[in-house]
Each structure stands twice: as structure tokens, then as C-alpha cells.
Amino acid sequence: MPSRRSPVWLIGRGIAILLISGLAGATLVRLAPGFGVDERSLDARFSAPTLASIARANERDRNPLTFYLGFLKGLFHGDLGRSAVFGQPVGPLIRERAPTTIRTVLEGLILGWCAALVLATAAAVSRRAVVLAVAMAFSGSLLSIPSALLATVCLLLQLSPGTAIAAVVFPRAFPHAYEQVRAALAAPYVLMARARGLARTRVFLFHVIPAALPPLVALVGVSVTLAFGASIPIEALADSPGLGQMAWRAALGRDLPVLVSVTLLLTVIAVSSNVAADLIIMHLQRRTA
Amino acid sequence: MKLLRKLAVGFLVLVAGLSLAAGFVAPYDYARQFRDHSNAPPSHAFPLGTDDLGRDRLSRLLAGSRISLLCAPAAAMAATAIAAAIGMAAGYFGGWLDETATVLTDLFLSLPWLFVLLTLRALLPLNITPWASTAATFLLLAAVGWASGARVVRASVAEMRFAGSILHARACGCSGARLLCFHLLPNLRPVLSAQFWILVPVFLLTEANLGLLGLGIAEPVPSLGNLLADLQNYQRIREAPWMLTPALLLFLIVASLHFVVSGRDTWE
Numbered sequence: 001m002p003s004r005r006s007p008v009w010l011i012g013r014g015i016a017i018l019l020i021s022g023l024a025g026a027t028l029v030r031l032a033p034g035f036g037v038d039e040r041s042l043d044a045r046f047s048a049p050t051l052a053s054i055a056r057a058n059e060r061d062r063n064p065l066t067f068y069l070g071f072l073k074g075l076f077h078g079d080l081g082r083s084a085v086f087g088q089p090v091g092p093l094i095r096e097r098a099p100t101t102i103r104t105v106l107e108g109l110i111l112g113w114c115a116a117l118v119l120a121t122a123a124a125v126s127r128r129a130v131v132l133a134v135a136m137a138f139s140g141s142l143l144s145i146p147s148a149l150l151a152t153v154c155l156l157l158q159l160s161p162g163t164a165i166a167a168v169v170f171p172r173a174f175p176h177a178y179e180q181v182r183a184a185l186a187a188p189y190v191l192m193a194r195a196r197g198l199a200r201t202r203v204f205l206f207h208v209i210p211a212a213l214p215p216l217v218a219l220v221g222v223s224v225t226l227a228f229g230a231s232i233p234i235e236a237l238a239d240s241p242g243l244g245q246m247a248w249r250a251a252l253g254r255d256l257p258v259l260v261s262v263t264l265l266l267t268v269i270a271v272s273s274n275v276a277a278d279l280i281i282m283h284l285q286r287r288t289a
Numbered sequence: 290m291k292l293l294r295k296l297a298v299g300f301l302v303l304v305a306g307l308s309l310a311a312g313f314v315a316p317y318d319y320a321r322q323f324r325d326h327s328n329a330p331p332s333h334a335f336p337l338g339t340d341d342l343g344r345d346r347l348s349r350l351l352a353g354s355r356i357s358l359l360c361a362p363a364a365a366m367a368a369t370a371i372a373a374a375i376g377m378a379a380g381y382f383g384g385w386l387d388e389t390a391t392v393l394t395d396l397f398l399s400l401p402w403l404f405v406l407l408t409l410r411a412l413l414p415l416n417i418t419p420w421a422s423t424a425a426t427f428l429l430l431a432a433v434g435w436a437s438g439a440r441v442v443r444a445s446v447a448e449m450r451f452a453g454s455i456l457h458a459r460a461c462g463c464s465g466a467r468l469l470c471f472h473l474l475p476n477l478r479p480v481l482s483a484q485f486w487i488l489v490p491v492f493l494l495t496e497a498n499l500g501l502l503g504l505g506i507a508e509p510v511p512s513l514g515n516l517l518a519d520l521q522n523y524q525r526i527r528e529a530p531w532m533l534t535p536a537l538l539l540f541l542i543v544a545s546l547h548f549v550v551s552g553r554d555t556w557e
Binding site for chain 2: 013016017020021140141143144145146147148149152155156225228229230232233236237247248250251252254255256259260262263266267270271274
């Protein structure tokens with residue numbers, strides 16, 4: 001059996017999580033109110049054999065195992081069902097809207113992480129209590145505001161939805177970034193490097209950053225899930241035509257095929273980013289070892 | 290900092306006291322409508338003005354904070370109990386139970402919370418009563434929010450399993466259930482307490498997000514979340530800034546909770 005820290009284990013665990021999510025998604029669709037009810041059965045234009053054929057097709061779906069297998073098969077072929085709210089297949093809907101969300105989330109992640117790293121470095125290097133207190137107060141305040149409210153504030157200030165996502169990511173990233181940079185700056189080999197007269201920039205780039213990086217990479221993986229989660233209220237309020245807004249409208253219209261498909265897609269993204277983060281950490285740790 | 294922490298505790302006690310006594314303190318019933326005074330600005334009769342339906346904002350704010358401040362801790366307690374049960378079983382028994390619990394925990398940690406909540410919320414019937422929607426919203430929060438706690442509990446139990454006292458109790462013939470309930474659980478109290486206090490502000494914020502999107506507690510029952518739904522019409526904020534009072538109260542409650550409980554080291 002592979003060790004818990006081996007790449008095979010990490011990828012296998014990721015695949016197991018995705019399969020379980022798929023089954024959970026199929027169960028939710030199966031349990032949805034109105035599942036198996038076909039409005040064609042009320043259409044007087046259909047003949048008795050056609051109606052019987054429709055009933056037989058629906059009966060197949062009533063068997064949970066057949067339904068699960070069909071659902072997973074459909075997923076692999078890109079058939080995600082049909083949206084009741086949007087009146088079109090879910091696959092093209094997702095393809096149409098995903099770029100907007102990915103762009104917004106990427107913008108938010110880059111902005112949030114850059115702000116967190118710059119402020120954390122400034123606070124750790126300057127060692128001034130005022131700088132740290134201001135940064136912590138700012139981060140703590142953002143942590144106490146719901147993301148939907150952050151979106152409203154960004155709209156009032158005419159800022160992009162990506163800024164609201166950055167405001168969600170920043171307070172989660174900043175304390176960890178600060179702790180890692182501070183710990184790396186206080187490490188004995190960094191003190192030794194400084195005592196030997198190495199330039200500050202050189203010490204920071206080649207000794208502090210490599211030591212602080214692995215735990216932060218793990219946090220990037222987590223922040224991807226966070227950023228996608230925050231995209232729902234932010235896109236809904238900012239009227240940005242992405243997956244978040246689509247999920248919100250689907251939730252209001254109880255459109256389960258859309259909700260399950262979007263949740264599964266985001267689980268794939270979250271699991272992939274976590275596995276990638278774990279693999280990068282392993283690589284970095286091997287290099288530093 | 291000690292003074293600030295005391296102020297935060299004082300504020301939380303004051304808000305909890307006022308919201309619990311909402312029935313006596315609030316000027317009107319939260320659902321009473323004054324049709325001639327819809328969207329009224331703050332006045333002597335309506336200190337925080339009225340909403341679109343002419344309901345007193347102050348009365349709704351007091352009643353809403355009572356519901357949120359009672360239900361969020363209740364949901365956090367339920368989530369902590371689930372985390373304790375799963376984490377203890379996984380950490381103590383190990384083997385396939387541990388593997389299954391780990392995969393389940395990883396699954397829940399990988400899922401985007403709000404998307405899952407929206408999906409589960411969509412499964413509820415349309416004609417659900419306001420009180421049932423209140424219970425459902427917070428039960429869903431509890432059902433989704435246990436995973437990080439379970440991971441922490443599992444790690445603590447796995448470590449405690451080989452502690453001298455536990456090995457001694459096992460050698461004396463103590464059964465597994467008794468060990469879990471009377472020896473491990475009391476030692477887990479600090480971990481469980483920390484998990485509980487971490488979850489309370491998280492649930493308050495999540496309920497606020499759902500409420501602002503119109504997917505939280507159903508009208509006319511107020512909560513800190515659904516009182517924020519007015520902010521969807523954000524263009525009105527400039528002319529009626531008192532609409533922000535629920536948002537301000539929520540911010541102060543969550544910031545005080547962070548400050549007093551989980552984030553005190555961070556803030557310092």
C-alpha cells in the first residue's frame with residue numbers, strides 16, 4: 001500500500017473524493033422534488049405505445065444503481081442534463097459561463113495573495129508594532145464581513161468583482177503569510193547568512209522565501225475553494241454572468257441538474273488544486289532536504 | 290488590549306441581553322406593518338426607520354439578532370457534536386474506519402460550502418414554513434460544517450490513545466465506549482470548545498450570505514442574514530444609510546467574537 005505522502009496516494013485519494021462527490025450529486029438529483037415526473041405523459045398527442053416507452057425509460061431511472069451509472073456515464077461524455085431555469089443543456093451553459101468566473105477568481109486570488117504577501121513581508125521585515133497592528137486590524141475587519149456584503153461595498157465603490165474576492169482571500173492568507181515570513185526570518189541559518197554579510201535582498205530571495213513557501217502553497221490550494229465559494233454572492237450581486245450567478249438563479253428556481261453539475265465541477269477544481277499543491281510541496285521539500 | 294477585549298465581551302453581553310429581551314424591549318411586533326409609513330426615515334416613533342412593508346427596522350433587528358444569536362451557537366454545537374463523534378471514532382479505532390472518516394472529511398473540506406448549501410436548500414419544498422426554514426438553514430450549516438473539527442479531534446484522539454492514563458485504563462479492562470465517554474471526551478473539552486467558538490462566527494457569516502441572496506430564513510421571520518437582503522438594492526444605501534444597521538451590528542458581533550475567542554492572538 002502506498003504511503004500517505006506518496007503522489008500515488010494523493011492522486012488516488014483525489015479520484016476517490018471525486019467519485020464519491022459524483023455519487024452524492026447523483027443521489028441529490030435522484031431525491032429532487034419532481035424527479036421522474038415527465039410532462040410529456042400529460043400530452044394528448046402522444047400515442048399509448050409512446051407513453052409506455054417514456055414510462056419504461058423513467059422506470060429505468062428509478063433504479064438507483066442504474067441511475068448512478070447512467071449519471072456517471074453522462075458526466076464522462078459531457079452530458080450534464082438539462083436546465084429547467086435556463087431551458088438549455090447544462091454543458092454548454094457551463095462552458096459559456098466558466099471563463100467569466102475563472103477570470104474573476106484568478107484576479108481575486110492574485111490580488112488577495114499579492115496584498116497578503118506584500119503586507120506580511122512589510123510587517124515582518126519592519127518589525128514595527130504599528131505596521132502589524134494596522135495590517136491585523138484590516139485583516140480582522142475583512143474577516144468579519146460576509147462576502148455578499150463585501151460585494152455590495154465593491155459595487156458602491158465601483159470596484160470589480162475580483163476585488164471583492166481578493167477581500168475574501170486576503171484576511172485568510174495574511175496571518176499565515178506573516179507567521180511563515182517571520183519564522184523564516186528568525187531561523188538560525190538566516191541569522192548566520194546575515195552575520196556573514198550577505199545582502200538583505202539575497203537573504204530574502206534565496207533563504208527566506210524558499211523556507212516560507214511550502215506551507216503557503218498548501219494554503220493557495222485551500223484559497224481556491226474559498227474564492228470559488230465566494231463567487232456566488234459576489235457574482236449574484238454584481239450581476240456578473242458567471243457560474244456563481246448561474247448557481248444562485250438555479251437555487252432560486254430549484255434547478256438541481258445545474259446546481260449539482262456546478263458543485264461537481266468546482267469540487268474537481270478544488271480537489272485538483274489541493275492535489276497539485278500537495279505535489280508541489282513534496283517537490284519543494286525534496287529540494288530543500 | 291485587555292481593555293479592548295473587555296469592551297468586546299461587554300458589547301456581546303449587551304447585544305445578547307437586548308436580543309433575548311426583544312419581546313419586552315422592541316417597540317413593536319417584528320411582523321406588524323404600518324402601511325402609511327413604508328420606507329420611513331428614522332424618527333421618534335421608528336428609531337431606525339421602516340422597511341418596504343412599513344415594518345419597524347429596530348424591532349426586526351432585535352428579533353433577528355435573537356434568532357441568529359440562538360441558532361448559530363445551536364448549529365455550532367450540533368456540528369461540534371458530529372465532529373466529536375466522527376473524530377473520536379476515527380482516531381480511537383483506526384483502520385478502515387479511520388480511512389473512511391479521512392476520505393469523508395477530505396470530501397467535505399474540498400466542497401465549496403455555499404454551493405453545497407444552495408444545492409441542499411434547493412431540495413427543500415417550496416411551501417416550507419418560516420420556522421421550518423430557520424431550522425433547515427441552521428441544520429444544513431451543522432451538517433456541512435463539521436469536517437475541519439473532525440480532523441482536529443481525530444488528530445488529538447490519535448495522540449491521546451497512547452497516553453499513559455489511557456493505556457492504564459485499557460489494561461484495567463475498561464471498555465472502548467467507557468474509555469471514549471469518560472476518559473477521552475473530558476480531555477477533548479478544550480479542543481471541542483475551540484471548534485465551537487470558531488464555528489459560531491462562521492455560521493453567522495454564512496447565514497448572512499444566504500440571507501442576502503434571499504436563500505436563508507423565510508419571511509416574515511427576521512434574522513441578521515435576511516435583514517441584509519435589502520442591500521441587494523444597493524443604490525438606495527446613499528439616500529438611506531440606516532439600511533446598513535444590520536450589517537454594522539453583524540460586523541461588530543463577528544469582530545467581537547473573533548477578538549474575544551479565536552482571534553485574540555492574531556489581533557494582538
